[in-house]
Amino acid sequence: MSAAAASLTSPRLRRGLVVPLLALVAWQVITHYKLANVHLLASPSAVLKSFVVQVKEGELFSQLLASLRRDLSGFLLGAFAGLLLGSAMGVWRIADRLFGPSFDAAKQVAVFAWIPLISVWFGTGESAKIVFIALAAFYPVVVNAYQGIRGVSREHVEVARAFRFSRLQTFKKVVLPAALPSIFSGLHLALIYAWLGTLGAEYLLAPAPGIGNLMIDGRESLAMDKVLLGVLLAGLVGFSLNALAARAEAYFLRWRVRNA
Amino acid sequence: MSQSAVIDIRDVSKQYTVKNEVLPVLERLSLTINPGEFLSIVGASGCGKSTLLRLLVGLDSEYQGEIQVGGQRLIGTSLDRGIVFQEHRLFPWLTIEQNVGLGLENSPWSSDKKKQAIKEHIELVGLTGFETAYPHQLSGGMAQRAAIARGLVNQPSILLLDEPFGALDALTRSRLQGELQTIWQREKITMILVTHDVDEAVYLGDRVVVMQPRPGRIRKTVNIDVPHPRDRSDPTLKALTEEVRAEILQVSPVN
Numbered sequence: 366m367s368a369a370a371a372s373l374t375s376p377r378l379r380r381g382l383v384v385p386l387l388a389l390v391a392w393q394v395i396t397h398y399k400l401a402n403v404h405l406l407a408s409p410s411a412v413l414k415s416f417v418v419q420v421k422e423g424e425l426f427s428q429l430l431a432s433l434r435r436d437l438s439g440f441l442l443g444a445f446a447g448l449l450l451g452s453a454m455g456v457w458r459i460a461d462r463l464f465g466p467s468f469d470a471a472k473q474v475a476v477f478a479w480i481p482l483i484s485v486w487f488g489t490g491e492s493a494k495i496v497f498i499a500l501a502a503f504y505p506v507v508v509n510a511y512q513g514i515r516g517v518s519r520e521h522v523e524v525a526r527a528f529r530f531s532r533l534q535t536f537k538k539v540v541l542p543a544a545l546p547s548i549f550s551g552l553h554l555a556l557i558y559a560w561l562g563t564l565g566a567e568y569l570l571a572p573a574p575g576i577g578n579l580m581i582d583g584r585e586s587l588a589m590d591k592v593l594l595g596v597l598l599a600g601l602v603g604f605s606l607n608a609l610a611a612r613a614e615a616y617f618l619r620w621r622v623r624n625a
Numbered sequence: 626m627s628q629s630a631v632i633d634i635r636d637v638s639k640q641y642t643v644k645n646e647v648l649p650v651l652e653r654l655s656l657t658i659n660p661g662e663f664l665s666i667v668g669a670s671g672c673g674k675s676t677l678l679r680l681l682v683g684l685d686s687e688y689q690g691e692i693q694v695g696g697q698r699l700i701g702t703s704l705d706r707g708i709v710f711q712e713h714r715l716f717p718w719l720t721i722e723q724n725v726g727l728g729l730e731n732s733p734w735s736s737d738k739k740k741q742a743i744k745e746h747i748e749l750v751g752l753t754g755f756e757t758a759y760p761h762q763l764s765g766g767m768a769q770r771a772a773i774a775r776g777l778v779n780q781p782s783i784l785l786l787d788e789p790f791g792a793l794d795a796l797t798r799s800r801l802q803g804e805l806q807t808i809w810q811r812e813k814i815t816m817i818l819v820t821h822d823v824d825e826a827v828y829l830g831d832r833v834v835v836m837q838p839r840p841g842r843i844r845k846t847v848n849i850d851v852p853h854p855r856d857r858s859d860p861t862l863k864a865l866t867e868e869v870r871a872e873i874l875q876v877s878p879v880n
Binding site: 534 | 716717
């Protein structure tokens with residue numbers, strides 16, 4: 366049995382599916398017996414139909430692709446910048462002293478509060494969206510890279526000193542691997558924030574193809590099936606990204622003690 | 626590696642400053658350790674024995690006096706002085722053979738020779754078969770064996786041991802003490818063992834240095850003239866153990 370198949374039949378996943386399935390049944394019942402206004406709450410079957418139509422028209426795929434591309438570009442940009450700043454602050458005291466306070470102050474500002482500035486500086490097009498997503502991904506990466514590097518144990522660094530490691534060797538062989546779990550947590554969080562940021566950017570900046578756009582379209586034409594489809598897709602993509610990150614983490618950090 | 630060298634500790638003092646108060650840790654300590662000797666340093670906690678060992682490793686260079694190895698002032702760490710800490714300090718992200726290989730990271734040897742040395746030292750400490758295991762998969766005793774292999778792998782002429790068996794259960798401890806003795810006899814290198822375990826100090830040492838605290842200094846040096854390999858039930862060994870124990874108890878009757 367493959368690992369994926371094993372996880373599908375695991376009791377944990379089966380129990381995790383109970384609530385969504387019940388919600389689906391309740392949703393179908395409510396819409397079927399018109400317990401709620403069907404203009405405001407489309408039925409699951411309507412959403413499914415909308416899904417099929419959109420897939421057939423090829424629109425869904427291109428919208429999803431546009432969002433994912435945007436998400437990934439922003440994530441990569443933000444994660445890269447975050448790794449640079451976080452590592453610099455972790456390794457060099459002077460960088461910590463210089464940037465630390467400003468960073469701490471800046472991270473108190475909710476990312477959405479940057480939107481007015483971003484739209485002035487970068488317009489409301491694709492680059493503004495990517496900058497916004499990058500910013501959302503940036504913070505957790507900086508914080509976790511910094512903490513991971515600062516948290517490297519003195520005992521391990523002493524071993525490196527005893528074996529006369531150079532600064533570069535110490536960084537590559539001791540500091541980086543020791544910080545890796547924390548760095549991964551940061552990247553994992555960044556992946557989630559970037560996806561949230563993607564929808565935020567699509568909603569708050571100029572309309573362009575994407576899942577956010579699908580939802581705006583739906584809202585404006587009161588096509589609730591479209592809106593709900595967007596919500597479900599956003600959730601599913603987020604869920605998948607999260608699962609993917611967890612897989613990658615488990616693989617790269619397989620040396621860790623399993624505390625299952 | 627180079628020939629074993631004499632370690633000469635001359636008038637070494639060290640103090641810590643805690644909240645503007647000067648706390649003497651070592652006071653005018655002098656000691657000469659001969660090549661190939663097994664020297665045990667024993668004392669109650671706080672007598673400065675671990676501090677002294679850190680100075681010998683070269684991890685701490687703030688002290689007064691002079692430490693010479695082979696006639697040269699000791700500056701910084703050296704690949705010629707291996708170290709085994711109380712905690713194994715293996716890197717959890719590396720396998721056992723990679724951990725042992727850390728000692729060869731800056732060695733000029735060819736990669737074949739490195740591989741051979743890693744294999745031999747894993748064998749020496751009895752961990753054959755665990756080369757690709759991660760530290761968390763090993764017991765405390767096995768992890769400490771790996772740490773000993775790591776300390777020895779580049780064939781230093783001096784091995785420093787800072788309470789290496791302090792965290793192990795009694796059974797594992799005595800087994801590893803026996804193995805350490807065998808290794809020492811085989812490798813013919815200088816070993817300096819810091820411990821608070823009197824039996825261990827006497828069982829292994831050619832000489833036992835008894836330290837006393839506040840400030841840390843040498844109270845007495847006891848020669849253990851019993852040939853290796855030793856038998857724990859040897860009456861001379863037992864008598865000497867009691868002698869050393871009595872010295873320590875006199876120093877710190879309160880503890």
